[in-house]
Amino acid sequence: MRVLILLVGLISLPIYAVTAHFSQQEIALLTQSYQQHSPQMSTTDVHNHLLEQQFLLWQAEQSQPQLTTRLSAVGFSTEYHVKRYLIDLIQHSQVPLTQPTLSDEVLAKYNALWLIAQLGPYPANGQLSPETAETLGKVNIELGSQSLNFYHLYDSLSMQSRFKLHQGDSNYLHAEIHNELHYQQLASQINALAQHGLSLSHLTDIATAAIISPAMRAYLGVGEMMHSHSPVLEAIAKELTVAQINQFYRQNKAEFRFHSDVNASGVMFADQATALRFHHQASEHGFATARDTFKQPDIFAKYQNHLTRTDNRSNWLIQSAFNLPEQSLSPVIRTPQGQWLVIQTFDKTESYYPAQSETVRYLATKSLAKQHALARYQQAKTQWLKAL
Numbered sequence: 001m002r003v004l005i006l007l008v009g010l011i012s013l014p015i016y017a018v019t020a021h022f023s024q025q026e027i028a029l030l031t032q033s034y035q036q037h038s039p040q041m042s043t044t045d046v047h048n049h050l051l052e053q054q055f056l057l058w059q060a061e062q063s064q065p066q067l068t069t070r071l072s073a074v075g076f077s078t079e080y081h082v083k084r085y086l087i088d089l090i091q092h093s094q095v096p097l098t099q100p101t102l103s104d105e106v107l108a109k110y111n112a113l114w115l116i117a118q119l120g121p122y123p124a125n126g127q128l129s130p131e132t133a134e135t136l137g138k139v140n141i142e143l144g145s146q147s148l149n150f151y152h153l154y155d156s157l158s159m160q161s162r163f164k165l166h167q168g169d170s171n172y173l174h175a176e177i178h179n180e181l182h183y184q185q186l187a188s189q190i191n192a193l194a195q196h197g198l199s200l201s202h203l204t205d206i207a208t209a210a211i212i213s214p215a216m217r218a219y220l221g222v223g224e225m226m227h228s229h230s231p232v233l234e235a236i237a238k239e240l241t242v243a244q245i246n247q248f249y250r251q252n253k254a255e256f257r258f259h260s261d262v263n264a265s266g267v268m269f270a271d272q273a274t275a276l277r278f279h280h281q282a283s284e285h286g287f288a289t290a291r292d293t294f295k296q297p298d299i300f301a302k303y304q305n306h307l308t309r310t311d312n313r314s315n316w317l318i319q320s321a322f323n324l325p326e327q328s329l330s331p332v333i334r335t336p337q338g339q340w341l342v343i344q345t346f347d348k349t350e351s352y353y354p355a356q357s358e359t360v361r362y363l364a365t366k367s368l369a370k371q372h373a374l375a376r377y378q379q380a381k382t383q384w385l386k387a388l
Contacts, residue, residue, distance in 0.1 A: 019054055019201070019202045019205035019206065020051070020054060020388045021388075022047070022050060022202060022206075023197045023198070023199070023202075024197065025196055025197025025198055026197065026198055026199070026202055026203070026206070027043055027046060027047055027050070028043070029089065029092060029093050029198065030046050030050060030089075030206065031043050031046045032092050033088075033089055033092055034046050034049070050206060050209075051385065052213075052381065053206070053209035053210055053213045054205065054206075054209050055380075055381050055384050055385070056209060056212065056213045056216040056217065056220075057205065057208060057209035057212060057213075057216075058384065059216055059220065059380075060212050060215075060216050063219070064212075064215070064216060064219055067212045067215055067216065068208060068212060071211070071212065071215050073159075074126070074158060074159045074160075075158050075159075076156060076157060076158045076161070077155065077156040077157075078208065078211055078212065079156060080156040080157070081207075081211045082204060082207040082208050082211060083179070083180075083183040084179070085207040085210060085211065086183065086186060086203055086204065086207050087179070087182055087183055087186060089203065089207070090186055090193075090203075093196060093198065094196050095189055095192050095193055095196055095198065096192070097182075097185060097186060097189065098185070099178070099182060100178055100181035100182055100185060102143060102144075102174075102177070102178070102181070106143055106144060107170075107174050107177070110141060110170060110173060110174070110177075111168075111170045112168030112169070112170050113168070114170075115165050115166070115168045115169070115170060115173060116166070116168045118136065118139060118150065119136075119154075119165060119166045120132075120166070121166065122162070122163050122166035122167075126159045126162075133151060133155075136150050136151035136154060137149065137151040137152075139151065141153070141177065143177070143181070146181065146184065148177060148180055148181075153176060153177075153180060157176070161176075186200075187200065215228065218230060219231070219232065220232050220373060220377055221233035221236070221369065221370060221373030221374075221377075222370075222373055222374050222377045230373070232373055232376075233369045233370065233373055236368075236369040236372045236373055236376075237365050237366075237368075237369045240365055240368055240369065244368060245360070245361060245364045245365065245368070246355060248364040248367065248368055249355050249360055249364055252364075252367075253352060255363070255367075256352050256353045256359070256360055256363065257350050257351070257352055258309075258350070258351060258352075258353060259309075259322060259348045259349065259350060259351075260308065260309050260349050260350065260351035261306060261307065261308050261309075261348065261349035261351075262307050262321055262322055262326065262345055262346075262347070262348045262349070263305055263306055263307070263345070263346040263347050263348075264300055264305060264307055264321040264324075264343055264344060264345045264346060265287055265288075265291070265298050265300055265305055265343070265344045265346075266298065266299040266300050266317065266321065266341060266342065266343040266344070267291055267294070267296040267297070267298065267299065267341070267342050268296070268299055268335070268339050268340070268341055269296070269339065269340040269341075269342075270339060270340070271340065272332065272334075272340050274294075274340075275332045275340035275341075275342060276332055277294075278290050278291075278294050278296070278342055279329070279331070279332050279342050281293060281294075282329055282342065282344065283329060287329065287342075287344035299317060299341075300317075300318075300321070303318075305346075307321055307322070309322075316335070316336060317335075317341065320333060320341065320343060321343050321345055324343060324345045325345065326345050326346065326347055326348040327345065327346060327347075328344075328345050329342070329343075329344050330342055330343040330344070330345075
């Protein structure tokens with residue numbers, strides 16, 4: 001069942017169609033799929049997870065609609081991911097699907113020479129010119145009783161995959177042709193799906209929501225994703241007051257501890273073999289004994305072996321000492337200058353960052369913004385669920 005929702009959420013709120021109710025068979029199929037990776041997930045867990053993903057799809061349609069087309073400029077289209085998701089999902093159902101078969105004779109025409117003739121060199125910016133795109137839009141790959149539009153297939157691929165086609169990789173083209181035909185076969189089985197309590201429309205919404213959910217969670221500030229940023233977190237951070245930051249500092253002061261001082265000794269060697277022998281002796285007999293035996297000067301003696309964060313700011317050797325646990329012997333470390341270093345740490349001193357420091361402001365703002373983003377997210381999701 002597809003319903004129209006009007007809800008006061010995070011931003012502006014137009015009306016969108018979402019899948020809010022699933023058949024028992026759809027939930028059973030998704031439960032079977034999820035339990036392959038998370039055996040502990042119950043049917044209720046899966047149902048709640050599906051609803052949350054539909055909420056994220058609804059949020060994407062109103063605030064990040066481009067995600068329903070493509071997650072990134074260099075990646076595959078969202079439709080491409082959805083088709084692969086559905087093919088994998090239906091393989092776990094009782095709906096009969098078979099791999100499409102194509103003879104070598106049918107595929108022979110679409111070889112490396114054909115690809116290179118159609119596409120030419122890979123464009124420097126990774127984008128076809130409008131003229132080339134229009135030309136490819138008129139090219140169909142004829143496969144007996146079926147045909148595929150070449151541009152639609154090409155446009156769904158990632159930049160790396162398109163590059164393969166420009167290089168004449170016909171094996172890759174044939175694999176993608178098989179994938180597309182496999183999906184077309186699935187899409188033609190609407191009646192068979194319905195007989196098993198499955199709706200292709202519902203499953204497509206489920207797949208789309210699953211694909212875009214990580215990106216939307218990152219956008220809304222309640223999830224992490226590589227190379228992403230959250231405008232929601234940025235906006236919340238600008239709203240935070242000094243009083244809120246100070247209160248967070250008082251309530252979470254333990255989070256602002258750092259090692260301000262470390263007592264340490266260190267020796268440097270020109271070659272790795274000598275450094276390894278020193279390390280072995282230091283492990284067996286103690287650092288001081290080994291240093292006396294090897295007659296090596298202590299590189300931290302000029303600091304009276306008492307290192308501070310002030311010293312640490314631009315000194316790689318001191319940074320290395322701070323990175324070690326207290327009362328520990330380092331392994332043999334290669335320095336940026338190609339020498340070999342061994343460090344022995346002793347006691348470390350803990351201090352607190354000052355309440356008005358830039359470090360406190362940054363860390364408190366980051367934590368508070370995430371807390372507020374999660375609270376707003378949960379509130380909007382709860383309102384959305386109530387409106388179903």
